[in-house]
Amino acid sequence: MRKLKIKDIIMVALLTAVYLVFYLISGMSSMVFGAFGHAISPGVCGLLGGCVLYFMSRKIGKFGQFTILTAIIMLVFSLMGAGYLPWLITSMIAAVIADFIASKDNKVGVWKVAVASGIMHVGQAWGAIVPSWFFVESYKKEWIERGQTPEDMEAMAAMTQGIMGVLATVVVFALAFAGVYLGYLILRKHFKEN
Amino acid sequence: MKWLNINPIVLILINILAPSMYIFVNGSYLQVFLAIFCSALLCLMGQFKKLAYFAILYAAMYGIYLLGFSVEFFRFMSGFFAVLLQFVPCLMLASIVVSKYSSTQLLSALEGIHLPRVLVVATTVTLKYFPTFRREFKYILESMRLRGIAFTWKKPIESFRYFIVPQLFRCAALAEEVTAAGLVKGIDAPVRRTSYFELKFRFTDSLVLCIFAAGIIGGYIWAA
DSSP states (O other): OOOOOHHHHHHHHHHHHHHHHHHHHHHHHHGGGHHHHHHHHHHHHHHHHHHHHHHHHHHTOOTTHHHHHHHHHHHHHHHTTOOOHHHHHHHHHHHHHHHHHHOSOTTOOHHHHHHHHHHHHHHHHHHHHHHHHHOHHHHHHHHHHTTOOHHHHHHHHHHHSHHHHHHHHHHHHHHHHHHHHHHHHHHHHHHTOO | OOOOOOOHHHHHHHHHHHHHGGGTSOHHHHHHHHHHHHHHHHHHTTOHHHHHHHHHHHHHHHHHHHHHHHOGGGHHHHHHHHHHHTTHHHHHHHHHHHHHSOHHHHHHHHHHTTOOHHHHHHHHHHHHHHHHHHHHHHHHHHHHHHTTOOOOTTSHHHHHHHHHHHHHHHHHHHHHHHHHHHHHTTTTOSSOOOOSSOOOOOHHHHHHHHHHHHHHHHHHHHHO
16 A cells, blocks of 8 residues: 655645635535535535545545545644534544545546545535434534524434435435546546546 | 734634533633634734724624524524634634744644644645635636636536636645655654744743633633
């Protein structure tokens, strides 16, 4: 397994900045679709940021790339005062799995990168879905304390619990999967893909 | 007048700790306390322009939040802005961390909290790239204007391509430059890094942290 060099880490860091811009755009644009939009916002981010992940997998293609990208996002959000422990845990676990799937080298199949992106974004979405499945009361309490109204938190929990949580997971995976193929469509001539 | 100079690690620590405090302290109290505390810090550091900018942002967000109570369309957005509002004080401090301190100072500060060096270097590069990103985007727009190409909703994928492809390849080129500069400065040297900037923990830093802690403890006692 090829190890990340300092140049690779710096490139991941720069690409993370671009990815974060998509993260903020998707977060803002998804809110107009209400609670379900909020639940699937990582998928919208995956759709827009798929080309960043595809580019990263072709330019770097080393184990740890997805993990470092996610770790930087988590650290930046923590520095901005937006950290949330369950979100950090699910995101990091998913990023490590994504690395196992698509970071063997820079020639892995597009579908593998797409699956890795899907899992990575599902991990981010599960930061809201898992708490609402297993400890819904403390999840609602914390966000109401953080300024959400009880009605909105009920709506949010309804959109992430049970079958809606499963649906949100599927939608997020599908959007993130499509995002990598969008990236492939845009960038393939630059990488001479077969 | 001599403005307050705070160790960046203090601002980073406050930003990491503040959001977690919503579990222990009343949300409304914490929001007001953080807004006053961070505004006071910005004043003492002479960052009046930033303070004015964030005051306007806060007022605008609060306006949308209030609008949500009367206009149905804004209802869920109102909830979202209620959450965003509580990030504004932390964003104030984060904006100082990004703009006031150089990469070297940030590296030294982040190494002080014993994070892995890889993560420290990567996060510093990411934080410092945001202002550059804006400039790069302006260059892309300018190049597109010169070539007579425009962003259009009729061709979303084409428009997205015009934006993203130069940005990604610029990242790749920039990575080479930043790496070369970093290697010259011994960024990958397996020894403890020293810094030209002495980031000592001074009395004022302790005082700022003590005031922050007192505010949090006060809120906890008040809520109990």
